[in-house]
Amino acid sequence: MSETLRLQALCEAILAVAREPVVAEALAEVAGEGVTVAEVEAALEQVRCKHEAEGSGLVVERVGGGWRLATRAEHEGPLRQFLGLRSRARLSQAGLEVLAIVAYRQPITLPEINFLRGVSSAAVIRTLIDRKLLAVAGRKQVVGTPLLYRTTREFLVHFGLPDLASLPSLEEVEHVAGEGVSGT
Amino acid sequence: MDPAAVEGVQAARPAVVLPAFEGPLDLLLHLVRENKVSIWDIPIARICDQYHAVLERMEELDLELAGEFLVTASWLLAIKSRLLLPRPEGEDDDPRAELVERLIEYEKVKRTAAVLAGIEEVRRGIEAVSLEAPEAPSERELDLADVDIIALGQALRALLERHRREHPPAMEVPPMRYSVREKIVELFDLVTRQRSFPLLSHLLTRPERLESVTFLVAALELVRLGSAEMHQRQAFAEIHLTATGTPLAMEALGDV
Numbered sequence: 001m002s003e004t005l006r007l008q009a010l011c012e013a014i015l016a017v018a019r020e021p022v023v024a025e026a027l028a029e030v031a032g033e034g035v036t037v038a039e040v041e042a043a044l045e046q047v048r049c050k051h052e053a054e055g056s057g058l059v060v061e062r063v064g065g066g067w068r069l070a071t072r073a074e075h076e077g078p079l080r081q082f083l084g085l086r087s088r089a090r091l092s093q094a095g096l097e098v099l100a101i102v103a104y105r106q107p108i109t110l111p112e113i114n115f116l117r118g119v120s121s122a123a124v125i126r127t128l129i130d131r132k133l134l135a136v137a138g139r140k141q142v143v144g145t146p147l148l149y150r151t152t153r154e155f156l157v158h159f160g161l162p163d164l165a166s167l168p169s170l171e172e173v174e175h176v177a178g179e180g181v182s183g184t
Numbered sequence: 185m186d187p188a189a190v191e192g193v194q195a196a197r198p199a200v201v202l203p204a205f206e207g208p209l210d211l212l213l214h215l216v217r218e219n220k221v222s223i224w225d226i227p228i229a230r231i232c233d234q235y236h237a238v239l240e241r242m243e244e245l246d247l248e249l250a251g252e253f254l255v256t257a258s259w260l261l262a263i264k265s266r267l268l269l270p271r272p273e274g275e276d277d278d279p280r281a282e283l284v285e286r287l288i289e290y291e292k293v294k295r296t297a298a299v300l301a302g303i304e305e306v307r308r309g310i311e312a313v314s315l316e317a318p319e320a321p322s323e324r325e326l327d328l329a330d331v332d333i334i335a336l337g338q339a340l341r342a343l344l345e346r347h348r349r350e351h352p353p354a355m356e357v358p359p360m361r362y363s364v365r366e367k368i369v370e371l372f373d374l375v376t377r378q379r380s381f382p383l384l385s386h387l388l389t390r391p392e393r394l395e396s397v398t399f400l401v402a403a404l405e406l407v408r409l410g411s412a413e414m415h416q417r418q419a420f421a422e423i424h425l426t427a428t429g430t431p432l433a434m435e436a437l438g439d440v
Binding site for chain 1: 290293299300301304307310311
């Protein structure tokens with residue numbers, strides 16, 4: 001087996017047993033003498049393409065700062081049925097709004113979030129923290145030292161984002177279909 | 185403000201279908217959209233009236249949210265009244281400026297939320313794959329070069345500890361000191377001599393539980409053999425053992 005193929009197979013195997021997204025550096029460390037992070041990244045990209053080209057039941061994706069092996073979205077129904085699980089609860093509109101605010105303006109305090117939404121969001125924040133999508137990021141040094149919130153790695157994984165920089169830019173968001181009022 | 189637009193309020197009061205609003209800003213955005221007006225030139229009087237109309241129809245508004253809606257309602261009224269008053273010379277601040285700003289910001293939030301909702305919709309049901317891999321050993325693995333006398337001692341201690349854990353002291357079985365056969369003879373003797381023998385008191389006063397048990401079994405055997413009868417007037421009362429006159433047939437006893 002060629003060295004590249006060996007590296008691809010090894011990376012795939014490690015992703016299969018990893019419990020959370022794996023960073024390329026960690027893979028390079030165990031891949032053997034002289035294997036660089038760039039080579040690992042290339043190998044992972046190859047594995048990803050291979051899965052895609054073959055229409056495999058598994059996908060390699062780059063989320064939350066690392067790489068992971070995952071099932072395909074379209075298999076949700078049968079998979080959940082097989083495992084005897086109910087389908088996962090979708091985030092509420094309020095939850096999505098708070099996440100959107102925190103994602104783009106973190107770290108941010110509750111009063112600031114409330115101001116932007118025009119409604120109190122305390123309960124929503126609690127739910128999002130319970131779902132591990134938000135975390136506390138210290139306190140803001142202003143009167144009352146309110147808690148600051150940030151998004152978590154779980155948030156990145158949930159939305160399939162490699163990192164925060166990959167969030168769609170606000171300009172891109174502008175072009176999302178939907179009747180806007182500020183376009184005029 | 186466009187007078188035609190103001191007139192239109194009474195004529196064509198929009199039949200606002202009430203979707204669930206996330207808050208006052210959400211409702212305001214909805215109204216601006218419904219009226220097809222520019223956010224940069226909101227007909228405050230019209231929007232304000234419609235806002236209040238919607239508020240009146242929101243009967244099952246929960247209290248916390250109602251508060252937020254009412255605060256915004258009064259804010260709208262304040263903007264409306266400021267618009268009606270002649271503005272001081274030289275001041276060209278639009279009283280609607282802050283409202284517009286907040287609506288635009290909120291609209292961005294809504295759009296971003298929509299993007300996230302879209303991503304979530306597409307990614308729902310993607311599960312991480314994780315094969316069952318062997319657990320990482322919790323103890324430090326010994327390198328041969330590391331084996332010194334301390335490590336050896338620790339290994340021995342761990343071994344003994346594990347041995348002790350896996351082999352708890354066995355249950356102690358004391359030797360049989362009382363025989364049922366013996367007690368039957370003893371009881372039969374007592375019963376024949378006393379006619380009515382207080383069995384319970386006798387059992388309760390034995391110094392050893394094992395002896396009491398043996399006595400009880402012996403008493404039951406006596407009754408089974410027909411050499412004695414047991415009587416108890418009520419639960420926990422004295423148990424009287426009386427002789428029936430039938431002689432003791434030890435050969436019928438069997439292996440006890």
